[in-house]
Amino acid sequence: MVIIPFTINRKQLRLGALAAALLLVIINLTLYGNSGSTSQIINKVGSFTLGHNSTSVAIANNNLDDFEMASTTGINDDTLAFIKPSFTNKGQRPKACFVTLVKNSELSGILRSIKNVQQKFNNEFRYDWIFLNDKEFTEEFKLGVTNEIPSVVKFGLIPEEHWFYPEYINQTKAANTREVMSDVLYGTSESYRHMCRYQSGFFWRHPLLDEYDWYWRVEPNIKLYCDTKYDVFQWMQDNEKVYGFTLTMYENIKTINTLWNTTVDFFNLHPDYIPKDNLMGFISNDEGETYNLCHFWSNFEIANLNLWRSPQYQEYFEYLDHAGGFFYERWGDAPVHSIAASLLLNKDQIHHFADIGYRHEPNDNCPIDTNVWKQNNCECNPKKDFTFHKYSCGTQFYDAAGVKKPEGWELHRG
Numbered sequence: 001m002v003i004i005p006f007t008i009n010r011k012q013l014r015l016g017a018l019a020a021a022l023l024l025v026i027i028n029l030t031l032y033g034n035s036g037s038t039s040q041i042i043n044k045v046g047s048f049t050l051g052h053n054s055t056s057v058a059i060a061n062n063n064l065d066d067f068e069m070a071s072t073t074g075i076n077d078d079t080l081a082f083i084k085p086s087f088t089n090k091g092q093r094p095k096a097c098f099v100t101l102v103k104n105s106e107l108s109g110i111l112r113s114i115k116n117v118q119q120k121f122n123n124e125f126r127y128d129w130i131f132l133n134d135k136e137f138t139e140e141f142k143l144g145v146t147n148e149i150p151s152v153v154k155f156g157l158i159p160e161e162h163w164f165y166p167e168y169i170n171q172t173k174a175a176n177t178r179e180v181m182s183d184v185l186y187g188t189s190e191s192y193r194h195m196c197r198y199q200s201g202f203f204w205r206h207p208l209l210d211e212y213d214w215y216w217r218v219e220p221n222i223k224l225y226c227d228t229k230y231d232v233f234q235w236m237q238d239n240e241k242v243y244g245f246t247l248t249m250y251e252n253i254k255t256i257n258t259l260w261n262t263t264v265d266f267f268n269l270h271p272d273y274i275p276k277d278n279l280m281g282f283i284s285n286d287e288g289e290t291y292n293l294c295h296f297w298s299n300f301e302i303a304n305l306n307l308w309r310s311p312q313y314q315e316y317f318e319y320l321d322h323a324g325g326f327f328y329e330r331w332g333d334a335p336v337h338s339i340a341a342s343l344l345l346n347k348d349q350i351h352h353f354a355d356i357g358y359r360h361e362p363n364d365n366c367p368i369d370t371n372v373w374k375q376n377n378c379e380c381n382p383k384k385d386f387t388f389h390k391y392s393c394g395t396q397f398y399d400a401a402g403v404k405k406p407e408g409w410e411l412h413r414g
């Protein structure tokens with residue numbers, strides 16, 4: 001075993017990670033050839049599972065020991081350290097906003113969402129609202145929206161360099177992909193792919209968001225069912241939460257064939273980015289060997305922007321972007337955000353807002369706790385709550401995060 005002094009710095013750790021990755025590649029090539037087979041990935045997972053000794057790969061143990069030591073000394077807490085300043089404001093109003101990416105043609109749908117969100121939450125708390133678009137917003141759109149929101153409203157045009165094909169993407173290959181994916185929802189859509197890439201890697205870089213730490217994502221035609229009588233942003237801040245969601249789901253594997261392998265490759269280069277108390281159990285049933293397709297449905301997010309601004313997430317996004325799956329497959333921002341949040345955060349920093357009744361077609365998040373349902377004047381049917389449905393990943397989340405499931409959850413399997 002290599003003895004590492006406790007004063008090891010991040011640069012040394014990175015070099016260690018690179019050396020470990022190189023060693024694994026050489027060993028894999030020696031043992032299995034360059035077939036790109038699952039066995040290669042299984043071996044790589046060893047260095048991926050910090051704090052889970054059971055799957056450590058014997059041949060790489062020297063390096064793993066180093067990383068495990070790093071994890072216990074707190075050196076691997078970079079993302080968490082990056083976010084920490086957002087929690088220094090406890091007890092005070094956070095810097096937060098609503099953020100909506102939307103097309104001009106979706107005016108009536110977004111007005112429905114806005115009226116509802118204002119009525120159920122924001123008429124009382126008066127947070128700013130930021131609208132983003134890859135085309136200039138029309139005067140009609142701006143007027144319509146501004147009429148419904150008494151607080152500050154800002155409209156942002158997305159810079160071209162955030163909604164384009166990077167030079168490392170082969171556009172012919174991307175076009176061919178769209179032709180053969182007609183059996184997949186949005187499989188033939190070019191703009192949907194740009195949208196997913198934007199939500200994954202760019203919305204948080206828009207200059208209009210610079211002044212905020214927290215955001216609540218709102219889409220057209222969503223519905224809030226209950227009154228939210230407390231400041232959810234301040235609750236997140238005061239309780240040191242980072243990522244909040246309502247609905248979970250299984251992804252269509254056809255859209256993300258190589259996302260997990262690419263993720264494994266990345267985190268094998270940076271095992272020190274994964275904190276010991278991560279939420280791997282939500283996204284994998286076998287400690288990282290395979291992806292179980294679970295993800296937070298990102299059309300609703302109440303989250304901390306610094307998670308995405310962290311150097312660790314930015315590196316992860318760059319890595320994914322260079323792999324090309326946003327265009328050569330149809331990687332969604334939901335699995336990308338979910339995998340990143342699950343691996344970069346502590347599990348207790350991710351929160352299910354069971355009390356925020358929410359609908360995005362065709363699913364409902366509706367409080368099944370009768371007291372919560374009554375106190376918040378909910379207008380949904382708890383019997384239709386999707387959280388513990390067999391097609392949802394809610395049960396997986398509660399179990400992985402160690403959160404107690406509410407009474408009667410078994411009656412909601414569907």
Ligand SMILES: Nc1nc2c(ncn2[C@@H]2O[C@H](COP(=O)(O)OP(=O)(O)O)[C@@H](O)[C@H]2O)c(=O)[nH]1
Nearest residue numbers: 101102103106132133134191192195219220299
């Ligand atoms: N400006 C702009 N917004 C888009 C575009 N495509 C999708 N969006 C927005 O991105 C979000 C997700 O798109 P949506 O059609 O709701 O996808 P779904 O929820 O996966 O069915 C919504 O807020 C849309 O308004 C686009 O091409 N331009």
Ligand SMILES: [Mg+2]
Nearest residue numbers: 219220299360
């Ligand atoms: Mg939508």
